[in-house]
Amino acid sequence: xxxxxxxxxxxxxxxxxxxxxxxxxxxxxxxxxxxxxxxxxxxxxxxxxxxxxxxxxxxxxxxxxxxxxxxxxxxxxxxxxxxxxxxxxxxxxxxxxxxxxxxxxxxxxxxxxxxxxxxxxxxxxxxxxxxxxxxxxxxxxxxxxxxxxxxxxxxxxxxxxxxxxxxxxxxxxxxxxxxxxxxxxxxxxxxxx
Amino acid sequence: xxxxxxxxxxxxxxxxxxxxxxxxxxxxxxxxxxxxxxxxxxxxxxxxxxxxxxxxxxxxxxxxxxxxxxxxxxxxxxxxxxxxxxxxxxxxxxxxxxxxxxxxxxxxxxxxxxxxxxxxxxxxxxxxxxxxxxxxxxxxxxxxxxxxxxxxxxxxxxxxxxxxxxxxxxxxxxxxxxxxxxxxxxxxxxxxxx
Numbered sequence: 608x609x610x611x612x613x614x615x616x617x618x619x620x621x622x623x624x625x626x627x628x629x630x631x632x633x634x635x636x637x638x639x640x641x642x643x644x645x646x647x648x649x650x651x652x653x654x655x656x657x658x659x660x661x662x663x664x665x666x667x668x669x670x671x672x673x674x675x676x677x678x679x680x681x682x683x684x685x686x687x688x689x690x691x692x693x694x695x696x697x698x699x700x701x702x703x704x705x706x707x708x709x710x711x712x713x714x715x716x717x718x719x720x721x722x723x724x725x726x727x728x729x730x731x732x733x734x735x736x737x738x739x740x741x742x743x744x745x746x747x748x749x750x751x752x753x754x755x756x757x758x759x760x761x762x763x764x765x766x767x768x769x770x771x772x773x774x775x776x777x778x779x780x781x782x783x784x785x786x787x788x789x790x791x792x793x794x795x796x797x798x799x800x
Numbered sequence: 801x802x803x804x805x806x807x808x809x810x811x812x813x814x815x816x817x818x819x820x821x822x823x824x825x826x827x828x829x830x831x832x833x834x835x836x837x838x839x840x841x842x843x844x845x846x847x848x849x850x851x852x853x854x855x856x857x858x859x860x861x862x863x864x865x866x867x868x869x870x871x872x873x874x875x876x877x878x879x880x881x882x883x884x885x886x887x888x889x890x891x892x893x894x895x896x897x898x899x900x901x902x903x904x905x906x907x908x909x910x911x912x913x914x915x916x917x918x919x920x921x922x923x924x925x926x927x928x929x930x931x932x933x934x935x936x937x938x939x940x941x942x943x944x945x946x947x948x949x950x951x952x953x954x955x956x957x958x959x960x961x962x963x964x965x966x967x968x969x970x971x972x973x974x975x976x977x978x979x980x981x982x983x984x985x986x987x988x989x990x991x992x993x994x
Contacts, residue, residue, distance in 0.1 A: 613865040621862045625870045629877035636881045643888035651891065737968065774968075 656686050659716025659725040660696035663688035667698060677791040685793070694719055700729070701789035703781040708732045711741075711781045715789045722754040726786065731778075738778030746772055746779075755790040806928040810936030816909045817940035817980075818987040823909045826900045827941060828976040834957045837945030839893040840900060841938025843882050845931065847904050848913060851875045852930030855918040871914045872905070879904045909937060940983075947979050 611617045649668060656667050667686035675682050686698040697717050702710045709732040716724035728742045740746060749770055750758075760783035761767025762776060771779035816822045826844070831837040854874050862870045883901045886894040894901065904910065913933055918926040949955055952970035954962045969975045 611861060611863045613863040617863045618866045622866055622870060622873075625858075625862070625873050629873050633877055633880055636884050640884040640888040644884070647888060647891045734972070 655714040655727045655729060656688070656698040656716075658727045659714050660686075660688040660698050661690070661718075661724065663690050663695060665689040674792050676788060677795055683789060683792055688716075696724055697793065699789040699793055701785045701792075703785035703788065705777070705784055706731060706733055706781040707738050707775070707777045708734075711778070711785055713782070713785045713789070715786055717790070717793055720754070721756060721790060721794055722752060723750050723786065723790075724752075726750055733775070733778045737772070738775040740772050740775065741778055741782050746770075746782075750786065755787060760784070760787045760790075803925065803928055806925050807932035807935075810929075810932035810934070811939060812936075812987060812990060814933075815936045815940055815987065816933055817937060817944075818984050819991075820909075820912075821984075822912055823907045823937065826903060826907060827944065828973060828980065830897055830900050831941050831944040831948055831976060832971050833949045833953070833955075834942055834945035835893070836896050837941035837943075838938060839890070840897055841934070841941040843886065843897070843901060844904055844907060844909070844937050845934025846882055847875065847878045848910055848930040848934040848937075849927060850878045850930075851910060852913055852918040852926040853923055854878075855914045856921060856923050856926035859919050867919065868911075868915075871911060871919075875910050875914065876905045909933060943983060944976070944979055947983070948975055951975070951979075 611621070653668055660667075665688070667688055670689070671684055671686050673682040674685050684700040686700070687694055688696045688698065696719065699715050699717065700712065701715055702712045704710050710730070711733065712728070712730040714727045714729055716726070718724050726747050728747075731738070731741070733739050733741070759767035760769060762769045762771040762779050762783060764771060764776060765780070767783065769779060769783050810816065812818075814820060817824075817827050823844075826840055830840045851871070851874055855871055858870075858874075859867075879902060882904070883894075886897075886901065913930060917929045921929070946956065948970045949957075950961075950966075952966045952968060952975060954960065954964060954966040967975075970979060
């Protein structure tokens with residue numbers, strides 16, 4: 608087939624046709640994937656909450672409320688876990704901006720008295736193989752069952768009680784800070800009655 | 801060139817990564833584990849296959865002077881489709897690959913094949929070319945991923961083989977260059993004897 612002449616009309620016309628066709632295909636795909644994407648995000652959040660708090664029978668994602676951070680510059684999302692009408696724990700979505708690259712986002716589960724139940728890493732951009740090891744149980748388990756009231760969340764190098772990951776002190780520090788921020792905000796007024 | 805050659809040339813003879821040295825950015829960026837390499841490779845394969853087919857279908861209707869913008873719009877649409885579908889149905893891999901999925905648009909392999917092959921050949925051979933090139937790209941990325949994961953993390957497709965730390969260098973970008981260099985040398989050797 609002979610190529611079309613590159614006249615102004617032909618050029619404009621063919622580009623318009625290409626653009627219209629592409630955008631209709633995209634609109635269609637967007638419509639059919641919108642639901643599954645929202646579902647997947649919700650399921651991911653629910654899974655993180657289930658991982659860090661005791662068993663519950665409410666819907667923490669729907670019961671979510673926000674608490675201000677200690678310095679009141681931002682707010683954290685808190686997901687209460689309720690079993691048979693009593694608060695059995697709270698999952699707090701917290702972060703630290705002081706990671707090696709970008710924010711470190713954690714989901715920290717507290718028991719009602721402020722003891723750390725479990726921690727799950729939501730999102731981070733730390734170095735693979737170094738900072739990313741904060742997701743290993745070996746590192747995370749040292750926080751379990753500790754109450755930040757008598758457990759210093761700073762790394763040992765800074766006078767605290769946290770064993771830093773080798774080669775990733777900055778990440779370990781950010782991890783501790785994120786947990787500390789969640790704890791402080793929670794104890795300061797985020798408690799669910 | 802017959803159809804079988806069109807599809808197999810992407811593996812060794814004209815492998816986009818090892819021989820043509822195209823698409824280095826995603827190659828080095830996402831090949832830190834075998835599964836990431838494979839995911840990226842398959843996403844690119846889909847885009848290559850679809851865009852090659854569509855471009856060879858519409859080549860007669862697009863005036864020469866605006867062909868590149870038209871090709872890019874077509875490629876970008878398929879990449880967005882892949883991006884949305886992966887976000888919906890393969891959340892884990894999508895998160896790992898992150899920014900590299902939208903960047904398939906500017907992967908030189910895709911536009912390269914559109915310009916060098918699909919705009920001059922019929923639909924069937926363009927589809928085969930896209931498939932072959934895509935599979936060659938996946939093959940290269942997976943090989944690189946397997947090697948880097950094995951040396952850097954002592955695991956194979958996420959399964960830990962030995963409970964110990966690997967050579968960290970291979971997970972980091974410099975390790976990607978070193979591993980790629982050795983693979984290219986190896987492929988050159990095979991090409992010479994073959």
